[in-house]
Amino acid sequence: MTFSLCVREPYQDADDSRQYRFGVAVTTRLPGVGALCPFVSEAGAVAVQSHVSETLGERTLSYLDDGLAIDDAVEALLNADDNRRNRQVHGVDTEGSVVFTGSQCNDHAGHRDTGQCTVAGNLLTDEAVLDATASTYESDAFGEAPLAERLVDALAAGIEAGGDKRESLSVGSAALKVVTTEEQGYRRFYNDLRVDASETPVADLRTTYEAALLGYEQSLDEYATADEIESLGPE
Template identity: 35%
Template structure:
């Protein structure tokens, strides 16, 4: 029902998953992540336990392949499932059950894997990975979205489109960026719109949030307010409309 990319940015250690499907709210079912621990995508005939327990095992230091072996060995439905995961050091592993609906398969390389089922063909995951590698100089989020866009252009989910999601974790237990289009005629295009909206304010606010090393975060908001105001003035001066659907702010 789905294809996804699971990746670790080797320069930053950031973890990301992008996923798309002809299925409602795929972002609620497939991605599981913890900053500094790892990322898991569970799909096909989804088992949420592959996500929750897989993350717990990654936190215990188990290797991705050992985790796959453990999860599938205890599960009589494993051959209908698909799983790929990566840890904080870049070790990764992939599993595609023999009973996943055609076309189903995966590709794995250093710091990245792509897996899918019910696809138009193997070209979907091949083009997804190729685009991810071609976009090596782009920001991590844009690499992931661009990769999925290439997979969609190659046929994507053979049933059509409905939902997509992008999630990125840095080194914290909360997501740095989490975008979902749960029911949309062009969900990847909608993710791009949401990503552009995030550039206007959200991404800059995210940089101020408390972390384990700095539990205060950025207390003086004047700096971030100036940054956002400058970006807004630049957008207006260039004649660009906001990507957001938000109603205009009306100061009291």
Template identity: 35%
Template sequence: MTFSIVARQGEAYGVAVASKFLAVGAVVPAARIGVGAVATQSFARVAYLDELLGRLAAGEAADAALAAATALDDGRQTRQVGVVGVGSAASFTGSECNAWAGGVARDEGDTAYAIQGNILTGPEVVEAMERAWHASAGQSLPQRLHAALVAGDEAGGDSRGRQSASMYAVEPGSGYDASGVLADLRVDDHAAPVTELGRLLSEWEMYFGAPEDVQPLEGDLADEVRSGLARLGFSGDDLATALADWAGNANYEARLSPEGIDRRVLEALRAATA
């Protein structure tokens, strides 16, 4: 009923999942900073999430943790699970999962992934997701997770249709108030959930992402920003203060930089005054 990718990139861990199932994000994904990430699906056993993360935290490799957890589960042949830990990745598909069902797991040093799905249109879904993961190298983990999900969706995805999608990722020091939450997004019931998840991810990065492509507030750019802020009702002798006041009002404060103005904040200011 579901296709997912569980992955590690550097110190970041995350899961992205889509399904013809209401609120798939309430069931499938979990991740823990410094430990790993897990997806449980196909007659999902939610207890796997804490159990597997606990085993990873205790030092077990993903394949060993997954083998031990499934061995204790009488319903394991109906389950599907993906696990990524420090230096390890594993995927399990029970023999009673509805066709097509299968997965792949690889540890590639600085990155690792487990991709799996059931009730899919065919193996091309997992194959497309794996290709998209590699093709997106150089992007952030959430962007790579979403790229894989888009590829799986376009390749056929869940053979029954579309309903929900979710992403959860963690990384030390990231997110709002440096909470470590790199992305926490759910589309619970939507005609195009993977597309909507991408829109939400872009918004999330705007609100909680670090400053990027910062330009100094000098010359013509300073004049443009000062004029735009004044049109929006934010003016004063100190341009940085006026910018901070507007950005705080728009919830863009995470993107403020003492070095100047962030590219996406500048784009938002231009759009607001267009």
């Protein structure tokens, strides 16, 4: 698995109530990463990589949903994990963050933690990938663009800085997920996207995002004042 970022963005809604956006984005030089690595709910966001574990990701979210802090949740799960030396786990909840890189993760492996954003990667060209990913997100944190777009920007910066060092692997993948605690009238089509097999996965993720955003805007024009809006489903 390659590199990913998890993000927490608190904000005030129209009623001046505290809300949160949580997001995860990931890319790797293997197909299908969107089915394995990113996990997000209204309680937080987490990525599990290097040796992936859907169970570990799902149980972390379950603990967060039950009110456990993310650092306590990840610590408890890793303490019971015989394969923790090969894991990378990082993420955010409403209050804090956690980063963990196991001792057996393949170089270059490392992580960054800014408090509201965590970044981790392995099999990277060097640590510049982590720095570029984190700094690009931080430079436009809480920006006007949707979080999904800014997550793609951060992944693209990591690719530009070197990305995954396994150049012999030509087919990769990328994915993003965003969830908000604020009740939405209907689904944002651009908040859950995957490119499962591509030679340019992050570039294709951007193209997919732009198409999904266009579809969202067109749906507003078509359905926003009609009864059919209900068929678009909840966020």
